Amino acid sequence: SSxxxxxxxxxxxxxxxxxxLHLLANVTGLFEQYDRIAANTPFLECAVKILNEIxxxxxxxxxxxxxxAGPEGGKFxxxxxxxxxxxxxxxxxxxxxxxxxxxxxxxxxxSHCILDGNNPYIMEWSIFALRMLLEGNEENQEIVKGLxxxxxxxxxxxxKIGVS
Numbered sequence: 082s083s084x085x086x087x088x089x090x091x092x093x094x095x096x097x098x099x100x101x102l103h104l105l106a107n108v109t110g111l112f113e114q115y116d117r118i119a120a121n122t123p124f125l126e127c128a129v130k131i132l133n134e135i136x137x138x139x140x141x142x143x144x145x146x147x148x149x150a151g152p153e154g155g156k157f158x159x160x161x162x163x164x165x166x167x168x169x170x171x172x173x174x175x176x177x178x179x180x181x182x183x184x185x186x187x188x189x190x191x192s193h194c195i196l197d198g199n200n201p202y203i204m205e206w207s208i209f210a211l212r213m214l215l216e217g218n219e220e221n222q223e224i225v226k227g228l229x230x231x232x233x234x235x236x237x238x239x240x241k242i243g244v245s
Contacts, residue, residue: 105162106162106166109169119172120170121170124170125181126180136189157200168206173216181214190207193206
C-alpha cells in the first residue's frame with residue numbers, strides 16, 4: 082500500500098505502522114519523561130523479534146537497485162524505526178543489551194550496516210544501535226569480535242545503488 086487512499090482520504094497499512102513506530106522511537110528516546118516505556122523489556126523483545134522476522138523473511142540486500150522500492154515504504158522504514166527503538170531502549174540498560182543478544186538481535190542489526198540506496202540512514206541507525214548494545218557489555222563485544230568480514234564494497238557496486 083502506498084500510504085494515502087485518495088478515495089477515502091485516510092492513511093493505510095504500512096504507512097500507519099511506520100508512523101506508529103516513528104512515534105514509539107521518539108518516545109523511547111525521551112528517557113527522563115518516558116522511562117517506564119523505555120524500560121519495558123517485553124516491548125523490547127517484541128521489537129527485536131519483529132526485526133528478526135522481517136530480516137528472515139526478506140534479508141536486507143546490498144545490491145538492490147536504487148528505488149526498487151520506495152524509501153518510506155513498508156519494510157524499509159519499518160526496519161529503521163525498529164532499530165531506533167532497540168537502540169534507545171538499550172542505552173545504558175545492561176539487561177536490555179543482554180536480552181537483544183539472547184534473541185539474536187546483534188547479528189540482525191549488524192546485517193543492516195550496509196549502504197542502501199533506498200534507505201540511506203539504515204546504516205547510521207544500525208551503527209548507533211551497535212554502540213548502545215556494545216557499550217560496557219563485554220559479552221556483546223565478544224560476539225562482534227568473533228565475526229569475520231565478508232568483503233569490501235566495490236566502487237561499481239556503490240554506484241549501482243546511487244552512492245558516489
